[in-house]
Amino acid sequence: MARVRRYQPHTMIAVHHIGAETENLEKTAAYLINKYKLKEERRFIFEGERIVFLSGDRWKIELIEVKKKSRQPLHTAFLVTDITSGVKLFQNLGYLSTEGPYLLDTGWKTVFLENEEGEFIELITDRNS
16 A cells, blocks of 8 residues: 655744734734733834734734735744745745845844735744744
């Protein structure tokens, strides 16, 4: 009997976080902290945008303060072991690299990709992974 193996991309580890735009960072963060008992993990400014990461037991949310929400106010960030391989994987799925890679003070390396429908994703490597 033949063995069947499910294809698993070597570069994909897990979902790192879900990113969401908000027009009021403090109000949204306070609501999520109180409602879902999240903890503030870190704050920083990136490309002029104030960002806060909140975490629960097994998940993270990134809040990005914007003046006006974009057409795609949510994104998924995938934790990968290698940015180059991750980009190639998603290019094969119809995504194009639009920004980055950036090296953040957190030790993360990140790149943003978008498909023709305007959906975008983020790929992240973490020095701890």
